Amino acid sequence: MPPRPCELCHEARAILKRPKTGQQICKECFFRVFETEVHNTITDAKLFKPGDRVAIGASGGKDSTVLAHCMKVLNDRYNYGLELFLLSIDEGITGYRDDSLEASFTSHPQMLWRLTLGRS
Structure with missing residues (x-):
């Protein structure tokens, strides 16, 4: 079975499944999504x-x-x-x-x- 592509970028190979969403994503997309979520929390809560x-x-x-x-x-x-x-x-x-x-x-x-x- 060939490796699954990332469900976000559709280019790189997925290396993990996010428990929060069930998405299978690559390392680069994981970092981008994680950092975006932290940024949104900081700005939304005006920390x-x-x-x-x-x-x-x-x-x-x-x-x-x-x-x-x-x-x-x-x-x-x-x-x-x-x-x-x-x-x-x-x-x-x-x-x-x-x-x-x-x-x-x-x-x-x-x-x-x-x-x-x-x-x-």
């Missing part, structure tokens, strides 16, 4: 205004990394005028989150604020 400083909680995991990336892309694409920062909390417990904190620093080092708790 931000130009000049707002927005801190994004950054654990170094996939969820916060995707959120930070998406917000940066949309801020640049739609000129929201936001000042974006990643905020990562170091609880001061040696070995507890060292790897995830390091991942936060390497994903978007220009955006990161580091808050350290419990270290003297």
